[in-house]
Amino acid sequence: MFKFxxxxxxxxxxxxxxxxxxxxxxxxxxxxxxxxxxxxxxLRLSPxxxxxxxxxxxxxxxxxxxxxxxNRNNIGLExxxxxxxxHETRVKLNxxxxxxxxxxxxxxxxxxxxxxxxxxxxxxxxxxxxxxxELYLREYVDKDNPVYDSSESLSDFDSSTxxxxxxxxxxxxxxxxxxxxxxxxxxxxxxxxxxxKQKQYYxxxxxxxxxxxxxxxxxxxxRHIPHVKISANVSKxxxxxxxxQEGSVSxxxxxxxFEQSRMWAxxxxxxxxxxxxxxxxxxxxFDKRAFSSNLITxxxxxxxSHSDRKTSLWVKKQxxxxxxxxxxxxxxxxxxxxIEEFVEGLKSFNKYDFFIKFTYNSNFNIYY
Amino acid sequence: MKLIVFIILIFSVGCxxxxxxxxxxxxxxxxxxxxxxxxxxxxxDTLYVANGELGIKAFKIKNDEKMVLDSIYEGRVFSExxxxxxxxxxxxxxxxxxxxxxxxxxxxxxxxxxDDAFGGMVIQSTCYNYQSKSTIFVDEVNPQILTLNRKIDxxxxxxxxxxxxxxxxxxxxxxxxxxxxQEIIIGLNYGLTDLDFYNGRLYISNPNKDIPSIQVYNxxxxxxxxxxxxxxxxxxxxxxxxxxxxxxxxDNKAGCYIALFDINGNKVGKFDLADGFTIRHIHHxxxxxxxxxxxxxxxxxxxxxxxxxxxxxxISSGYAYSALVYDNNKIIVGTKxxxxxxxx
Numbered sequence: 001m002f003k004f005x006x007x008x009x010x011x012x013x014x015x016x017x018x019x020x021x022x023x024x025x026x027x028x029x030x031x032x033x034x035x036x037x038x039x040x041x042x043l044r045l046s047p048x049x050x051x052x053x054x055x056x057x058x059x060x061x062x063x064x065x066x067x068x069x070x071n072r073n074n075i076g077l078e079x080x081x082x083x084x085x086x087h088e089t090r091v092k093l094n095x096x097x098x099x100x101x102x103x104x105x106x107x108x109x110x111x112x113x114x115x116x117x118x119x120x121x122x123x124x125x126x127x128x129x130x131x132x133x134e135l136y137l138r139e140y141v142d143k144d145n146p147v148y149d150s151s152e153s154l155s156d157f158d159s160s161t162x163x164x165x166x167x168x169x170x171x172x173x174x175x176x177x178x179x180x181x182x183x184x185x186x187x188x189x190x191x192x193x194x195x196x197k198q199k200q201y202y203x204x205x206x207x208x209x210x211x212x213x214x215x216x217x218x219x220x221x222x223r224h225i226p227h228v229k230i231s232a233n234v235s236k237x238x239x240x241x242x243x244x245q246e247g248s249v250s251x252x253x254x255x256x257x258f259e260q261s262r263m264w265a266x267x268x269x270x271x272x273x274x275x276x277x278x279x280x281x282x283x284x285x286f287d288k289r290a291f292s293s294n295l296i297t298x299x300x301x302x303x304x305s306h307s308d309r310k311t312s313l314w315v316k317k318q319x320x321x322x323x324x325x326x327x328x329x330x331x332x333x334x335x336x337x338x339i340e341e342f343v344e345g346l347k348s349f350n351k352y353d354f355f356i357k358f359t360y361n362s363n364f365n366i367y368y
Numbered sequence: 369m370k371l372i373v374f375i376i377l378i379f380s381v382g383c384x385x386x387x388x389x390x391x392x393x394x395x396x397x398x399x400x401x402x403x404x405x406x407x408x409x410x411x412x413d414t415l416y417v418a419n420g421e422l423g424i425k426a427f428k429i430k431n432d433e434k435m436v437l438d439s440i441y442e443g444r445v446f447s448e449x450x451x452x453x454x455x456x457x458x459x460x461x462x463x464x465x466x467x468x469x470x471x472x473x474x475x476x477x478x479x480x481x482x483d484d485a486f487g488g489m490v491i492q493s494t495c496y497n498y499q500s501k502s503t504i505f506v507d508e509v510n511p512q513i514l515t516l517n518r519k520i521d522x523x524x525x526x527x528x529x530x531x532x533x534x535x536x537x538x539x540x541x542x543x544x545x546x547x548x549x550q551e552i553i554i555g556l557n558y559g560l561t562d563l564d565f566y567n568g569r570l571y572i573s574n575p576n577k578d579i580p581s582i583q584v585y586n587x588x589x590x591x592x593x594x595x596x597x598x599x600x601x602x603x604x605x606x607x608x609x610x611x612x613x614x615x616x617x618x619d620n621k622a623g624c625y626i627a628l629f630d631i632n633g634n635k636v637g638k639f640d641l642a643d644g645f646t647i648r649h650i651h652h653x654x655x656x657x658x659x660x661x662x663x664x665x666x667x668x669x670x671x672x673x674x675x676x677x678x679x680x681x682x683i684s685s686g687y688a689y690s691a692l693v694y695d696n697n698k699i700i701v702g703t704k705x706x707x708x709x710x711x712x
Contacts, residue, residue, distance in 0.1 A: 131383060141684045144391030146665075147710055150679035157667050157679050159621065159644025165684050174384040199382055204390035248391045253398055297400040297705050299686070342663060342687075 023082040027365040031076040035326075037355030042068045042100055043138045044334075048345045058163030059139050061105055068102035072355070088118040105136045105168070122183035122190040132173045139166035142205040143250045170203045181221075188223035192233075200239075208250040211257070213239040227272040232265040253297035260289040279316035285309070303339035306347070308332070322361050329354035396698070397709040399437050401425070405702030406453040406689045407649075409464075411478065414440070415700065416464060417707065418452040424466055426481055427707075431695060435709060441481040446474040456502050458511040463537055465513055467500055473515055475537050503565045505534060512536045514552070514570065516560055528558035532572070532592075552592050553585070559603070566609035569595070569633070573604035573616060582607060582616055582627075598627060598635060608650040612674045617647025617659065624650070624659060628674065639676050642667055649690035656680065658699060660688040666701055668712055681712040 043060055045053055053060045060066065074096040083089045092114045100106040114128035141162070148164040150157070179194035198213040219233030237260040243251050266283035274280045287308040293301035314328035329352065336347035403420035410416075415437065417425040423444040427437035444450060445466040454467040462478045480486040506512040513535050521527035532553040556575040564571045570585040570592060582598040602622040608615045617624045623642035630636045642659055645667065649660035657671035665685045669677035685691075686703035694700050694709075701708045 142390075143395070143684070144389070145394065146684040147392070147394040147712055148682040148684075149712070150681060154679050157642050157645070157682055158623075159664070161679075161682055162664070162684070165682065172384055174382050176382060197382075199384045201384055201386045204387040207387055207389040210386055243386070243389075246389075248389055249395050249398060250391070251389075253400070295400070296402055297398060299705055 026080055026082060027363045029078040029361070029363045031074075031078070031359060031361050033072075033074045033076075033357055033359040035070075035072045035355045035357030037070050037072075037328075037353055038067065039070050039100075039351065039353040040067045041349060041351035042066075042070065042102070042106060044349045044351060045138070046346055046349045049349075056160050056163055058160070059166055061103060061136075061139050061168060063103040063106075065102045068100045068106070070101070070353070070355070071099040072357070073097045073099075084117075087120075088116075090114075090116040090118075092116075103136075108132060108135045120183075122181065122188065124179075124181045126177075126179040126181075128175075128177045128179070130175045134170050134172055137169040137171065139163075140169045140206065141165045142167045143254075144208070144248050145205065167205045168203070169206050171206075171209075172199075172201050174199045184220070186222060186224035190221050192219045192221070193217070194219070207243050208241075208246075208248065208254055209256045210241065210243045211239045212242050213237050227270045229268040230266070231268075232263075234264075235262045236260070237262070253295060254301060255291075255293035255295055255298060256301055257292045258289050258301075259292065260287060262287045274315070276317070277315040278318050279314075281314045281316075282312065284311045299338075299340040300343055304343055304347070305337050306334055307337075308334040319358075324359045324361070326357040326359070327355070328357070394711050395708065396711050397435050397437065398706060399427075399708075400706040404687075404689060404704045405707055407455045408690055408692055408700055408702045408707070409455045409457045410692055410694060410700070411457055411459065411462075414478070415694075415707075416455055416457065416478070417702065418455045418466065420453065420469075421451050423450060424452055424455070424464070424481075426478070429694065435698070437707065437709075445476060446472075450474075454501060456504055456513060458504055458507050458513075458537075460507045461509050461511045461537070463511055465502055465504075467502055467515075469500060473502060473513075473535075501562050503563050503570075505565050510536060510538060514563060514565055516556075516563055516572075517551075518558055518560075520558075529554070530556045530558055530560040530575075532556070532563065532570070561604060562606045564607050564609045564614075566614075567611065569609065571607045571609045571614050573607040580604060582614070584614075595633070596635065605647055606650055608652065610652060610673050615650050615652070615657070617650050619646055621646050623647065626677070641669070641677060648688070651690070651692045654693045654696050656693050658691045658693060660691045660701070662687050662689075664688075666691045666699060666710075668699060683710050683712070685710070 043066060045066055050066055053066050057063060074094060076092060076094045079091045081089055094112045096110045098108050110132045112130035114126060116124050116126040118124055175196055175198045177194055177196035179192055181190050181192035183190045194217045196215045200211040200213060202209050215235055215237040217233050217235035222230040239258045241255050241257040244255050245252055262285060264285040266281060268279060268281040271278045289306040291301040291304045295302060310330060310332040312328060312330035314326055316324055316326045318324050331352045333350045334348055336344050338344050401419055403422045405417050405419055407418035408415060413429045415427045415429055419425050426441040428440050430436050430438050445452060451469040452466045453469045456465040463475050464478050465473055465475050467473050502513045502515040504511060505514045515533050515535060516530050517533045518530045531551045534550045534552050557577040560572060560575050562573045568587055572583045574580055575583045580600040580603045582604060584595045585592040586595045603619045604616045605619050606617040612629050613626050615624060615626050621644050623640060623645055624647045626639040627635050628637040645661040645664045647659050648662050651658040655670060655672055657669040657677050659667040661667060666683040666688050668681040670680045671677040683699060685701045685708050686705050689702045691699055691701040697712055699710045699712060
């Protein structure tokens with residue numbers, strides 16, 4: 001694969017006068033951001049879970065609270081080697097670290113890499129890869145280890161003993177995406193088509209929930225109205241429970257596969273429409289997920305669906321040439337319907353968060 | 369073309385690998401059912417199951433290298449509209465009493481389930497419309513059962529009560545007394561929840577219209593007389609009596625308590641257990657006390673029948689209606705979604 005890339009670059013380099021070495025001698029743009037905020041329900045607990053969690057903190061891994069201050073730090077590097085005449089190439093690397101004050105276990109890192117190749121006016125081909133190595137969800141009972149053998153020191157079972165059955169649930173996720181965008185007959189506007197494959201794999205106690213998710217998305221980006229940006233997309237995901245009926249009892253009795261439809265839209269206006277700030281934006285999304293399980297042993301998923309709504313609002317202010325401040329807030333509400341009442345109570349939740357973020361943009365040029 | 373191959377390569381390769389599954393193999397068997405398994409009864413190696421609108425099921429338990437349930441009967445007990453929620457098994461006669469949620473109690477020889485040639489009529493009682501609990505009163509060739517019969521006055525719906533009826537099952541014709549059982553105690557609370565007959569005493573849970581309680585009746589020459597009443601602060605869901613104790617399962621996450629008798633059968637003390645759980649069913653055998661707690665799963669205690677029980681295992685099963693012990697260390701659980709068997 002490496003040889004292929006080199007030969008591709010070499011063949012194009014013959015066409016133009018700039019030497020290969022000089023084509024790579026371009027600045028690297030750096031973007032460093034830090035944000036601090038508050039997440040009112042960072043473990044996405046349902047109302048009934050919130051009551052239980054306050055009573056039995058073991059179900060949320062002895063977290064100090066069901067809400068948390070959050071610190072997000074990100075460093076992004078963008079590099080644009082001059083590979084093709086009149087066609088930009090952009091390579092972006094992002095590293096982020098998210099810290100939760102109430103529960104350090106919830107903190108996570110995320111890495112992403114993307115390569116975008118300009119093909120023509122508003123026409124791009126983009127490949128991206130992101131990896132989130134370990135994200136803590138919360139404590140759950142592992143149905144493959146459903147028996148707690150009492151220790152001699154225990155005088156009686158009570159409702160807190162169920163904490164002994166809880167095991168931390170983590171998952172890792174990897175997303176590979178290919179996206180193509182193309183102009184439409186409105187000034188600076190374009191549409192995009194993308195396909196992504198996501199792997200979502202859990203720790204050993206919960207492998208029965210492992211998923212491969214295929215996602216198809218169509219988006220439109222309207223930029224022809226002065227000072228207004230309108231964007232929207234619709235997507236369809238199909239999740240395959242890859243460990244379904246793989247051997248253990250839990251994989252025989254559960255199918256976490258689902259189909260999901262998503263709509264997302266955002267409107268952004270610039271300083272012409274708002275005083276003081278340079279940008280005002282709002283986005284909203286609606287997800288509808290229907291689980292495919294029809295197993296009678298699977299009350300958790302059989303006949304279950306989610307409606308998930310999220311609305312976000314933000315303002316941005318350019319403080320200096322290189323420093324931008326952003327204030328944002330969002331509200332998310334998920335309503336679960338199921339043939340089992342307890343599932344509705346378990347999987348529905350509401351949450352809001354707000355953040356202030358500072359981004360410092362710069363570049364370094366080691367070549368000239 | 370090369371570019372396409374390159375793109376396909378990227379998408380077919382990922383870094384992320386699945387974790388090795390971790391499991392303890394303590395959940396050893398699941399038998400899914402379309403309706404809930406409300407009650408389970410065991411006779412030797414045959415398991416009988418009250419399966420709601422699907423009637424009853426019977427299984428031969430095979431416990432060789434791997435434990436499995438081999439279905440030997442499934443179907444209705446009597447009618448197409450039954451909803452079987454409780455079973456009582458007369459060990460001596462081999463008669464299985466199946467109680468319908470809203471209608472009648474029916475009785476069938478277990479042998480008639482597996483042997484069409486066995487014949488015999490199965491006739492239902494038409495006395496009362498709600499006979500959700502019963503207990504074996506006399507376990508003989510012609511067994512007698514006591515059944516709680518809930519009654520609503522047809523002219524005044526607010527006038528509701530429960531009586532305890534006694535039924536003698538006549539061996540020759542295999543039916544429950546068709547012309548109304550003999551009422552031995554009348555005028556009890558409509559919300560009466562359970563009854564158990566043991567060692568010449570009848571134990572009734574929540575019989576008092578005014579206050580949650582347990583009433584214990586002595587039988588003397590066929591007449592039942594109230595021995596004592598044990599008042600409670602929470603409604604009792606179920607009761608099970610033993611040699612020197614009775615165990616009461618409480619509603620509203622109040623756990624259960626065990627009342628102790630002295631040599632004369634007087635209540636002299638009690639233990640409180642399982643605070644935070646709603647108890648739906650109690651079972652005791654093989655020195656194990658098994659409490660079914662709905663969403664709380666199943667709690668298992670070591671218990672000799674008179675001392676304070678000691679916790680043995682907590683089982684996170686499906687919604688547990690009832691459970692029993694099999695082969696000393698296996699717990700068979702009737703759940704909302706079928707039968708689950710665990711090893712402890």
